[in-house]
Amino acid sequence: MLDYKLLEAFASVIQEGGFERAARALHITQSAVSQRIRQLEEAMGQVLLTRTKPPTPTEAGRRMLKHCLQVRRLEEDLRDNLGPGGGEGYVSLAIGVNADSLALWFLDAVRPFLLAERVVLDLRTLDQEETLHLLRDGEVAGCISAEAQTVQGCRAEHLGSMDYRLAASPGFAARWFPDGLSLAAVSQAPMLVFNRSDTLHVKLCRQALGASPEEFTAFYLPSTERFPWAIAEGLACGMLPEQQSTPLLADGSIVDLAPGHVLRVNLYWHAWNINSELLGKLGRCLAAGARELLGP
């Protein structure tokens, strides 16, 4: 079998984001970490990571990392099954979640699981298009993604959907969209965008106008929770999920700039296709919670 002491050093460098941090986490010296990784690379006959800051796994390294995390997960289940005497410690489960889901419903959905199990989460946020990379790279055991296509060695399950509308304050709408939504107006008006990977506004324009402007006046705001505030204050228009838009539309603090056009983002739970009890329980709890908290 493989020498898992070496694999652990390798996985730790990737997960902690550096040799020094890995050394601290493993309580060994930095040169011991380097040596273990060199040994592992020699044993495998492959370079496993690039020595950049932070270090990134090579293609072979990614496969190695994924294997290492899968073994860890199985070990944790084993320890769990050995009964209360088998392990006092909590188990850590690495999960990728898009920022909107984390802010708006994910934790509420998995609350029963978290209260029942001796588990802590290691949550990573990325855009819904990007969480799948974390799974493919083996950095997380499961993730929520807008992608339906399964990753090799994983299974996917539809959770439900989030419906986004293009919203603005009434004053903002009157100033920038006096004649309604148009390509010219939407490219001029300040537009809230979560970050460089966020393309929800582009997709809504394509749906409502048949095309999207090449450029927007982007106001980058990487905070789901502050989107409704910035829109209601009239700083910009932006895409709001139903969970946030419904109360504000009802009390008149925002208006829908593209009535009748809703961008539906389907969300899927992707997880390693291994026989892990804990991962299975999390998936079932998540699916039940999502049914309650999300649209169909």
Next chain:
Amino acid sequence: MLDYKLLEAFASVIQEGGFERAARALHITQSAVSQRIRQLEEAMGQVLLTRTKPPTPTEAGRRMLKHCLQVRRLEEDLRDNLGPGGGEGYVSLAIGVNADSLALWFLDAVRPFLLAERVVLDLRTLDQEETLHLLRDGEVAGCISAEAQTVQGCRAEHLGSMDYRLAASPGFAARWFPDGLSLAAVSQAPMLVFNRSDTLHVKLCRQALGASPEEFTAFYLPSTERFPWAIAEGLACGMLPEQQSTPLLADGSIVDLAPGHVLRVNLYWHAWNINSELLGKLGRCLAAGARELLGP
């Protein structure tokens, strides 16, 4: 003078996070982007970026990027000063903000500036220890940091402070800390941690216990807004800023695990020391808002 068409291509690759995205943003082909960067590198006699995914600037590239952004800022001021006919467009200001500040007070502080000026923000979140790297690398024109030390070519101003307490639900405190805070108990109890760079809990332990455990049972939750929820639900203990802890302490939904021990994080505004009217206005608005919203 330098050929700014080349610099723009280079800056765009870094800011957009890739050659393809830069090409899209500049409306040129990807090979034109590559060619411009090669030309610039030949002209400078230096490699400016590593061809990784995403591309990262070399030391020389970082200096080039910073210069490019400073010139842009000056140009925007110029356009602003040429009067309303000089430029219809909004100006984009790149700012680094730590996640807690973004969630809890930053936008409220700069609201008057945003409502008065034709400006959109390009906000980047990082931990308070890391925002300064963005400024040093020239990726932002200003940032909020816990570091008092100024960066070369920049000035710093004290904004105020945020006071953090180690909080837990009453049930969690009774279960994990029946005999009060101790090194053994605090290393066993699930501890909310924002991400790998978050060390507030380590610092509070050093202050309250004289030392910190080597390891925590970390529950990584990269969402400022969900911290109070997770603590009140009894999923973990964690560090809460006063803005979040005060109402929950008052209504008894959380307790202070280390009474009398407050971790004070001083926050500073760092900005390029250039004669930019817009950056100056933002700084003054931010300082005034911070005086109102933050502790001394």
